[in-house]
Amino acid sequence: MSDEVPFVRIADVVKRFGDAPPALDHIAGEILGGRITGLVGPDGAGKTTLIRLMTGLMVPDEGKVEVLGFDTVANAADIQAAIGYMPQRFGLYEDLSVQENLNLYADLRGLPLGERTATFDELLEFTDLKRFTSRLAGKLSGGMKQKLGLACALLRKPRLLLLDEPGVGVDPISRRDLWKMVENLTKEGIGVVWSTAYLDEAEACDSVLLLNEGKLLFTGSPAELTARVADRVFKVSGIPHGRRQKLASYLDDDDVVDGVIQGEAIRLVMKPGTKPPTPEGHSSASGVATTTPRFEDAFIDMLGGGPGGRSKLAETQTPFPTDGERPVIEARGLTKRFGDFTAADAITFDIPRGQIFGLLGPNGAGKSTTFKMLCGLLKPTAGEGRVAGFDLRRDAAEARNRLGYMAQKFSLYGDLSVGQNLSFFAGVYGLAGARKRERIQLMTEIFGFARLLDMSAKDLPLGLKQRLALACAVLHEPEALFLDEPTSGVDPITRREFWTHINGLVEKGVTVLVTTHFMDEAEYCDRISLIYRGRSIALGSPDELKAQVASPDLPDPTMEDAFIALVQGSEEKEAA
Known part of the structure; x- marks a missing residue:
């Protein structure tokens, strides 16, 4: 490979x-053809620059970039004619259908009329979008939107394909499909740049x-x-109870660089030259063994370690009693129909106080619909939902006052400042006077907003936007937290900081319902419901779901393996 002429210098x-x-400080590197090069890093x-x-x-401003032998300053048009580019944000027209988007981009790329039928057929087959040519792009799931974006980028077969975070907000099955498509392109000699903040994607690249x-x-x-x-x-294994407290205590050890929960186990990265962790002081832990390192482990180590196990937010939280109470969140046969389409079909589960419950599923499976019904944003067609004992049909206002909600996309007011958002949401949640001032001041100190109070929320980096969204959701000390893909796109350090807060709040009796496409985040859940085609196809702890799909060929499945196998198993049952 070293003898090849680089596609990019x-x-x-x-x-x-x-x-x-x-934004870029004296960057140097090369990108070769026939390979996937990962452009990896946090938000x-x-x-993107x-x-x-x-x-x-x-x-x-300084230095030089050459692409396919062309200088990007002197020969930009030659470069643009030879590459495919898929931008970070969905760059297609949501009010046009799949076919209309293809037609438009074929015009923009100058694809001859005589080549269009064959090219469209090939790309629709390649992306599995043939069944959806008449569907509006805005009605596609996240994974299908990314496939359509990829198809438009490939209308004229490029020598170099630039993909800016194609996996953001995409479920594991769609992400795996995208990877297979892109790997097939490299076999034709196409060079691919895959930008990502997901460090598990970095591991799949040829170079980074x-x-x-x-x-x-x-x-x-x-x-x-x-x-x-x-x-x-x-991997410290065999911790069925109290693993959040144990993780926090491990992270207080100076010899520990990083740590995360992995089902009923804890995964730890130790400093060089230190002894392995021991279960001492962690009497329920049954064993310690080395495990295969991940790209994320090395990245966190390179940055000097994670944020630690202490949550100032949780330390200020008033504890909720955890004994002898009914579930805090209940779903009983929740069903939602849109015309003839059933988005959620008889979803049933309950969440005891002080637990994390995960809703997982492919894009468009019905998990967001279920989520919105349970936090009072969507009225169910049938069934019953309760939060803190309040029926969401009859007592919606009372139920909403007991919960905090963090939306999938940044849902605060971008034109308001950080301080104005905190003040507005404090009022929405019924805080006033000294109590309101006290809680806003506390959130400002905990999340480091003091210098940012006058900044417009829309101008914050993504990680700070997510901190502000969490701060607004917990201002009123809710009993239940609803978190809809709360860490999509943020860097690993911010994700760990976020989960340190959540784990600490749960130890104080807060109950959490979370949706996520990060399978390592699913490991933090006490139980998971896997939603597919509107129905719950599996319910259990992360370790129980992984055990369901374990086999001689896959003795130690990951959460992603379990997700994909359970969905594929459901499809096979329906087809039988």
Whole structure:
């Protein structure tokens, strides 16, 4: 591979916007054909800026970018004719159908009329969108939108394909489908740049450029990076109860770099030269063993470790009693129909106080519909939902006052400042006077908003937007928290900080309902309901769901393996 001519050469590139620190700070690297190169890093790392420099849509302030032998400043049009580009935000027209979007992009790309029928058929077959040509793009699921975006980027077979975070908000099955499609393209010699904040996606790349705050931290194969934490990653197993407290205590140990919950186990990364963790002081833990390191382990280690196990938010939370009470959240036969379409069909479960319950499922499966019914945003067609004992049909206002809601997309008011959002939502949740001032001041201190109170919410980086959304959701100390894909797109450190707060709140008796496409986040749940085609097809703890799909060929399945196998098993039952 070293003898090949690179498709992209990046030489000492600097890009600035205003007086802020450089978005790209002396970046250098190469991208080869016939390979998937991961452009990896958290939100704000500089990934999108670097991709736009490759397209010729931006020019560097210093340094040089060459793409397919062309200089991006002098020959931008030549580059744009030879590449495919799929932007981060859905760049298609939502009020046009799938076919109409293809027609429009064929016009924009100058695809000859005589080639269109064959090209459309090939791409619709490739993306499995043939059945949906008349559906409006705005009505597609997240995964289907990404497939349509990919089809439009491939209308004229490019030599280089640039994909800016194609996996964001996409379920594991759709993500796996996208990966298969892209891997097939590399077999034809096409070079692919796959930008991502998901570090499990980085592991699937042939090589990576790892960015953080505009700086290049690493370039090479993923295996080279994970090798830095070899023999330092451990799994403490057999912790059926109290694993959140145990994780917090491990994270207080100076020898521990990072730690996460993995079902009834805890995964830890230790500092170099330290002893393995021991179950001492953790009497319910049954064993400690080394485990295979992940790209994320090495990245967190490179950044100096995670945020620790202490949550100031949880420390200020008034505890809720956990003994002898009815479930805090109840779903009894919840059903929602839209005309002839049943989005959710007789969904039933309950969540005791002080537990995390996960709703998982592919895009369009019905989990968001179920979620919205339970937090009072959508009226069920049939069935019953309760929060803190209040029926969502008869006592919707009382139920909503007992819950905090964090939406999938940033749902606060972008034109209001940080301080104005906090004040507005405090009022919405019935806080006033000294109590309102006290809670706003507390959120400001806990989440570090003091210097940001006058900044418009829309101008915050994604990680700070998510902190503000969480702060607004917990201002009134709710009994139940509804979290709809709360960490989509944020960096690993912010995700750990977020889950430290959630784990701490749950230990104080707060009850959490969460949807997520991160399968490692699903491991934090006490129980999970897997929703598919409007029905619950599996219900149990993460370890129970993984055990259902374990086999001699797959003795130790991941949560993603379980998700895909259970969905495929449901399809096979329906087809039988």
